[in-house]
Amino acid sequence: MSYIILFAGLIATLALSLIMRRRSAIRDIAGPPSPSWIFGGLGVLFLLQGDHQQLRAALNVGFTAAAVRQYQPIFEKVAQTISEKLEYSEVASVDMCPLLSVAAFDAISEVVLGCPTGNLDADFVKINLEVMHLSSTQSASQILADALTGLLPKWLRRQAVNLPTKSLKLIRTQTSLATKEGRRAVREKIEAKRQGLDPNDDVFSLLLNSEDSRDSLSSEDIAGQTSIIMIAGGETTANTLAFGLVELARDPELQDSLRAEIHAVLGTGRHNIAYDNMPLLNAFIKEALRMFPTVPFPERVAVQDTIIPLSEEITLNTGQRTDRIPVRKGQLVLLGIASYQRLESLWGDDADKFRPSRWLDGTVHQGEAIGPYANLLSFLGGPHTCLGWRFAVMEMQVILCELLGKFSFSLPVDHVLRIRFAATLQPVDATGNKGTPLCVKRIL
Numbered sequence: 001m002s003y004i005i006l007f008a009g010l011i012a013t014l015a016l017s018l019i020m021r022r023r024s025a026i027r028d029i030a031g032p033p034s035p036s037w038i039f040g041g042l043g044v045l046f047l048l049q050g051d052h053q054q055l056r057a058a059l060n061v062g063f064t065a066a067a068v069r070q071y072q073p074i075f076e077k078v079a080q081t082i083s084e085k086l087e088y089s090e091v092a093s094v095d096m097c098p099l100l101s102v103a104a105f106d107a108i109s110e111v112v113l114g115c116p117t118g119n120l121d122a123d124f125v126k127i128n129l130e131v132m133h134l135s136s137t138q139s140a141s142q143i144l145a146d147a148l149t150g151l152l153p154k155w156l157r158r159q160a161v162n163l164p165t166k167s168l169k170l171i172r173t174q175t176s177l178a179t180k181e182g183r184r185a186v187r188e189k190i191e192a193k194r195q196g197l198d199p200n201d202d203v204f205s206l207l208l209n210s211e212d213s214r215d216s217l218s219s220e221d222i223a224g225q226t227s228i229i230m231i232a233g234g235e236t237t238a239n240t241l242a243f244g245l246v247e248l249a250r251d252p253e254l255q256d257s258l259r260a261e262i263h264a265v266l267g268t269g270r271h272n273i274a275y276d277n278m279p280l281l282n283a284f285i286k287e288a289l290r291m292f293p294t295v296p297f298p299e300r301v302a303v304q305d306t307i308i309p310l311s312e313e314i315t316l317n318t319g320q321r322t323d324r325i326p327v328r329k330g331q332l333v334l335l336g337i338a339s340y341q342r343l344e345s346l347w348g349d350d351a352d353k354f355r356p357s358r359w360l361d362g363t364v365h366q367g368e369a370i371g372p373y374a375n376l377l378s379f380l381g382g383p384h385t386c387l388g389w390r391f392a393v394m395e396m397q398v399i400l401c402e403l404l405g406k407f408s409f410s411l412p413v414d415h416v417l418r419i420r421f422a423a424t425l426q427p428v429d430a431t432g433n434k435g436t437p438l439c440v441k442r443i444l
């Protein structure tokens with residue numbers, strides 16, 4: 001981990017400090033994130049400025065606090081499925097990563113498309129799970145080839161998208177199957193409405209039926225989001241949960257306290273559980289997001305010349321001191337989120353320690369709010385702030401309550417956890433592959 005932080009510190013801390021001093025700086029570098037050349041299409045992540053604002057405002061209808069509350073029963077069902085799988089597992093230690101990936105995919109399929117995974121096209125399901133694992137299975141040369149392709153001039157990149165590399169082939173197929181599946185889901189909802197059936201509570205139904213979005217969103221706009229939502233919402237949530245479970249397995253005392261809070265709340269009944277009113281659970285989620293931001297270094301291309309103001313002066317290699325960095329239009333800026341969230345100057349001497357109590361004892365960094373949740377940048381900030389952050393928080397709340405309420409987690413004797421950065425931040429096991437093997441014991 002320290003390598004990642006050092007790397008980030010070298011190339012990107014500057015860019016982050018800036019956001020802290022003047023929040024609007026992030027808006028001046030609001031250009032497209034680098035993978036836009038691969039995906040293209042209609043996905044909200046890849047649009048810019050006016051087009052982006054308009055589409056995002058319309059899509060937001062499916063991601064408000066009120067909308068997300070309606071999805072709670074689906075998250076609970078998905079969480080129970082993980083429990084059932086754990087119950088029947090007979091191995092000494094269970095790799096939680098694949099279970100969490102499948103759960104995250106199930107949650108998105110049902111909440112967004114309104115369709116359980118079992119009813120989706122089998123090739124679409126398979127390709128999505130492959131894409132979720134793409135960044136953890138790429139060789140060093142594949143990563144380098146993709147990164148270099150991203151640096152080609154725009155006209156050449158348009159052609160390069162069709163290169164037969166493993167990652168480009170996978171992403172092309174995922175985008176095309178996702179759009180097909182999204183169109184099918186939209187068609188079925190329109191047909192159900194024509195037949196006078198009540199609309200469901202899924203995101204696409206809300207978008208098709210809400211007064212706020214139906215005039216500004218075409219069916220094709222909605223279907224066109226399927227690919228990016230599947231990708232943006234899957235591995236991100238699954239990896240945060242996986243890192244969090246390892247921290248719980250390391251700290252039996254923390255696990256007991258969290259379980260006591262969960263039992264106290266669940267003991268009062270399983271209906272309409274007020275997950276937001278569980279202080280330790282929410283502190284735990286914030287700490288997992290702070291320590292393990294799954295998108296640790298998002299990239300931006302400046303849309304105009306701008307000045308990035310720094311919170312502290314730095315010395316340039318010319319010896320000159322400065323508190324600002326000029327950025328030219330078109331220049332690439334890396335946002336060192338992982339560094340920002342471990343800066344000792346902001347989070348204290350124990351910034352590198354997993355300590356959820358910092359969110360409860362008043363020692364947490366208070367400053368200008370720069371992200372949508374808990375003053376963290378894990379969901380980014382500015383115009384491209386994660387659209388699904390409330391969705392992700394509730395999904396994590398529900399899954400943690402279900403798992404911790406019923407099981408205890410401990411580290412296997414030969415436990416090794418390394419952290420890899422390959423597009424997302426991933427837990428890696430002793431074999432060098434993505435994985436978090438944990439000993440899991442039923443307690444209730």
Ligand code: HEM
Binds near residue numbers: 046228232
């Ligand atoms: C812990 C879980 C999650 C984390 C840490 C996370 C983080 C992020 C980050 C950092 C971005 C900005 C990426 C960039 O611009 O380069 C983003 C964008 C986005 N996320 Fe999430 N995300 C999570 C879960 C979700 C979920 C569950 C969904 C949907 C169901 C979702 C949907 C989106 C969408 C649609 C965007 C694009 C927003 C836009 O460009 O306007 N995310 N997310």
